[in-house]
Amino acid sequence: MTRPQKKKDITIYTDGACSGNPGPGGWAAILMYQGKERVITGAEPDTTNNRMELMAVVEALRVLKEPVRAAVHTDSAYIANAFQQKWIDNWQRKGWMTAGKKPVKNQDLWKALLAQVERHHVTFVKVKGHADDELNNRVDRLAVEALKLQ
Numbered sequence: 001m002t003r004p005q006k007k008k009d010i011t012i013y014t015d016g017a018c019s020g021n022p023g024p025g026g027w028a029a030i031l032m033y034q035g036k037e038r039v040i041t042g043a044e045p046d047t048t049n050n051r052m053e054l055m056a057v058v059e060a061l062r063v064l065k066e067p068v069r070a071a072v073h074t075d076s077a078y079i080a081n082a083f084q085q086k087w088i089d090n091w092q093r094k095g096w097m098t099a100g101k102k103p104v105k106n107q108d109l110w111k112a113l114l115a116q117v118e119r120h121h122v123t124f125v126k127v128k129g130h131a132d133d134e135l136n137n138r139v140d141r142l143a144v145e146a147l148k149l150q
Helices: 049-062 077-084 087-093 107-119 134-148
Strands: 008-018 023-033 036-047 068-074 121-126
Touching (some): 049 068
Antiparallel strands (some): 023 036
């Protein structure tokens, strides 16, 4: 009889950056597991800050080869509140419409993120941006560096 494998606990820090909004943007993620880390980054020539914040989380979860327990640290209230305050549940129930009866922006990325959340056990941890969280500050610098490569 095989026992189910325990999911790995991964810590992830994500951030997005945009020069202008819209404008060139970058995103970054730091994935940490058992003292090892992996940094991933990306950029787009014409985007928004919220899209870059979402891309960072989606891509961080997408690169994981197996389902894990992930603590995603983000300074984006947009992302943290969507899950912690159940906005995303309401959007889906209302056919991807906001409380103000307007289409939810970035639906493609929200749907991609939901697919990853279904695959992994994800907890969102809201951190204060540009404060004393060393890893959040580092991932912010990485996102800004990525956007400058545009």
